[in-house]
Amino acid sequence: MKDLFLKSDTDEKIRIDKFLSEQIPDISRSYLQKLLKNGNITVNKKCVKSNYKLSFQDEIEVHFPEIESPEILPENIPLDILYEDEDILVINKPKQMVVHPAPGHYSHTLVNAVLYHCKEHLSGINGVARPGIVHRIDMDTTGSLLICKNDRAHQILAEQLKEHTITRKYVAVVHGNIREDTGTVRAPIGRHPTDRKKMSTHASNGREAVTHYRVLERFGQFTYIECELETGRTHQIRVHMSSIGHPILGDAVYGPAKCPFHLQGQTLHARLLGIIHPSTGEYMEFDAPLPEYFTVVLERLRSR
16 A cells, blocks of 8 residues: 555644544554554654644654565365356355455465366456455355456456346345335445444445345244345345344344354355356356255244
8 A cells, every 4th residue: 555645634633543544444443553653654754652633734644564465375175166167167155264365364265275276277357365256255155156267257257247237146034024025225335434344324435235135935033035136235235134124144243143043154145146158148047055054044944
């Protein structure tokens, strides 16, 4: 990240860490405090502490040290392959698998597994940390995920994703009884204003997000639904269903902290993925079977 030069434009005495967290919302406050502690942030050419209160026209310089990215290595991790040819690979992602390397998760990710399986046959458009990755799903979400083996396929499918022509249907169990058979949630989604790990429909920087849902089965206190994405924002289905009072079962981030079924993460599965093949022009659909934990939950709900 490039160094920043800022100037305080208010008479109000404000802590420098608070000021910078507002000016640079993509950087966590704890990281800013670390930069202050290490002398990477100066005010009027002098190092200051995080509790320093700015004065009008103070000149702030933020230096971001270079981050050494660890080498992403291939790992022999079994993949549940739904389809594969020279252009694409479609896999059924299991629970607890992170899609691409990130701080705290540089090994045992889907990318590590795909690097081993595909060798050098992966698109490089998204860089060394995300080879072949066109879209992603959360660590605790299971189901269909598309990988591109070359840049041409990646560009064509990324355009389909941008134009909302890729079919993405999920199934989920949500809290509460959804009375209407079908519905649509249209609510912009952006970073939560106070909790940087969450997304929200009340963010000032929210981007358009549309989720269509229909009821598959009702179980009184819970409802089994299908959701179709029109857009693809981070945590979209989880945030949208929570926003209308029906959070996903097992989702401790956007729903109740306690889960009656002792689940590890939300009951959300990317069941169906439909694309226009980048070489043949043929429309293809890939259906990922429900994971065992999900079928067990449905059986328990049906027997209640």
